[in-house]
Amino acid sequence: MLIARRADTRARADFATWKMMAKLNGLSALPPDAQGFLDGYKKLLERMSEAEATEAAIAEVYKSYYLEMGGGGNPPDVRTRPAEPARDNVTAFRRPAPKPKKTSFFGATTVGGTQKRPLPVALIFACLVVIYVGVKFYWR
Secondary structure (H helix, E strand, O other), X not given: OHHHHHHHHHHHXXXXXXXXXXXXXXXXXXXXXXXXXXXXXXXXXXHOOHHHHHHHHHHHHHHHHHHHOOOOOOOOOOOOOOOOOOOOXXXXXXXXXXXXXXXXXXXOEEOOOOOOOOOOHHHHHHHHHHHXXXXXXXXX
């Protein structure tokens, strides 16, 4: 069943890409097998609606991919349930519970441990003074 799902997903994605390439006049850039599937799709369009022709063409691509991926026999139907719009399937939005605050080395609290520890202003000033004196001494 895993091969069938992969083949169906790949067939739907590839066919949508091929249709878009054909609409953008890029049909000659597609591989020969893709061009063949699109020719079959055009013939199906003459006999049925676009949605039916698309599903029929995707079914052919799916069969081809299923066999190519190592599936044996007829591929199983992976689209057993019709795609219906979800009704009354709304979940209320809930905010996650706040994480407990952690205390840092300096005694201040941080949120989730992601904030940097604050450096005291005096330490920053002392470093700047040391750098200034060092530069002044070096250039003498």
